[in-house]
Amino acid sequence: MQTILVTGGAGFIGSNIVEALLKRDYRVIVLDDLSTGRLDTIDHFLHNPNFTFIRGSVLDRGLLRSIMKTYQVCGISHQAAIASVTKSILDPVSSVEANITGTTNIFDIAAESCCRRVVFASSCAVYGDGPESPKQEQMRLDPKSPYAVTKAAKEMLARTFCQLHAMEIIGLRYFNVYGRRQNPGSDYAAVVPAFITKALRNEPLPIEGDGLQTRDFVYIDDVVQANLLGLTAKNASGACINIGSGSSIGILELAHAVIRGSGSSSLIVHRPARPGDVRDSRADIERSRAILGYAPAYALDKGLAETVAWYRAREQKKPAQVAAAMQPVPVE
Numbered sequence: 125m126q127t128i129l130v131t132g133g134a135g136f137i138g139s140n141i142v143e144a145l146l147k148r149d150y151r152v153i154v155l156d157d158l159s160t161g162r163l164d165t166i167d168h169f170l171h172n173p174n175f176t177f178i179r180g181s182v183l184d185r186g187l188l189r190s191i192m193k194t195y196q197v198c199g200i201s202h203q204a205a206i207a208s209v210t211k212s213i214l215d216p217v218s219s220v221e222a223n224i225t226g227t228t229n230i231f232d233i234a235a236e237s238c239c240r241r242v243v244f245a246s247s248c249a250v251y252g253d254g255p256e257s258p259k260q261e262q263m264r265l266d267p268k269s270p271y272a273v274t275k276a277a278k279e280m281l282a283r284t285f286c287q288l289h290a291m292e293i294i295g296l297r298y299f300n301v302y303g304r305r306q307n308p309g310s311d312y313a314a315v316v317p318a319f320i321t322k323a324l325r326n327e328p329l330p331i332e333g334d335g336l337q338t339r340d341f342v343y344i345d346d347v348v349q350a351n352l353l354g355l356t357a358k359n360a361s362g363a364c365i366n367i368g369s370g371s372s373i374g375i376l377e378l379a380h381a382v383i384r385g386s387g388s389s390s391l392i393v394h395r396p397a398r399p400g401d402v403r404d405s406r407a408d409i410e411r412s413r414a415i416l417g418y419a420p421a422y423a424l425d426k427g428l429a430e431t432v433a434w435y436r437a438r439e440q441k442k443p444a445q446v447a448a449a450m451q452p453v454p455v456e
């Protein structure tokens with residue numbers, strides 16, 4: 125049985141990758157400091173003998189070494205990051221540390237332990253706010269926030285480690301990911317869970333500016349598919365590729381789709397536009413098709429229907445019991 129380390133595995137995207145790996149009979153180790161991740165995203169895996177949760181940071185090199193050795197890790201899915209543009213502007217040092225130093229630790233300790241394959245989360249933020257659409261991988265990177273700079277830096281580090289250590293590192297530039305287990309409650313909640321939770325309560329949906337700005341929303345199962353393909357793809361070493369749906373939609377249209385899909389009576393309210401907001405963002409996914417065989421299966425209506433159903437069920441459920449999960453699992 126092969127062992128995969130998922131950093132940030134208690135977060136939105138990481139926990140969904142964990143679930144898919146366990147279904148495919150991998151042994152899965154999660155390393156997460158729970159800074160934004162939550163135990164209720166993984167509590168249902170805790171009784172699976174192939175699953176281990178370790179509370180700790182990718183900044184802890186001793187812990188990383190110990191995990192690689194103890195569990196004979198053969199592949200890493202590196203999702204851990206301070207994943208907020210706003211936080212990176214307020215506290216750039218923490219973002220640079222967690223995202224760049226943390227990623228360097230992952231690459232370095234993987235190289236040292238002979239683990240060749242790392243798939244890591246990059247972001248469409250590396251493209252900046254230029255008008256070109258769709259975004260293609262060969263375009264010049266133009267990061268506009270410390271967060272985006274950290275993602276661009278990870279990509280450069282990845283290429284360097286591939287050259288120096290014959291590693292197979294693949295970067296996935298996620299566009300706007302949505303789906304089950306995304307946190308609607310954080311200060312910097314993404315638009316889809318924020319809209320859905322408000323719509324389910326018939327509260328107004330706030331839109332910044334005219335709502336005609338467009339985004340490429342990609343459903344979580346398509347992102348998981350890309351990660352699984354990345355862990356096994358041949359001839360993809362050093363590639364950094366777009367993971368989106370390949371189409372885009374305006375935020376106003378999205379709000380209407382959520383209201384329709386949830387049977388809500390919410391109104392839409394407009395707020396002042398955010399300065400520097402990207403106008404249009406859409407992924408060209410030809411390269412991910414060619415390199416990974418990636419084929420997104422969720423049009424927005426289908427993904428939104430699944431997501432609304434998940435949040436509706438969650439609103440009706442009692443808080444999960446996670447007491448036993450609080451103990452970190454010791455490693456040698």
Ligand SMILES: NC(=O)c1ccc[n+]([C@@H]2O[C@H](COP(=O)([O-])OP(=O)(O)OC[C@H]3O[C@@H](n4cnc5c(N)ncnc54)[C@H](O)[C@@H]3O)[C@@H](O)[C@H]2O)c1
Binds near residue numbers: 155202222226
């Ligand atoms: N959600 C999106 O639309 C999106 C878009 C582009 C890129 N990304 C990237 O995808 C990855 C996952 O994002 P997400 O949306 O699941 O966010 P998330 O905040 O839900 O997940 C990040 C996880 O990393 C953990 N973490 C943070 N710092 C850590 C550290 N030092 N050591 C160990 N764990 C740490 C957090 O506790 C959390 O569980 C991130 O790298 C993010 O930058 C996400």
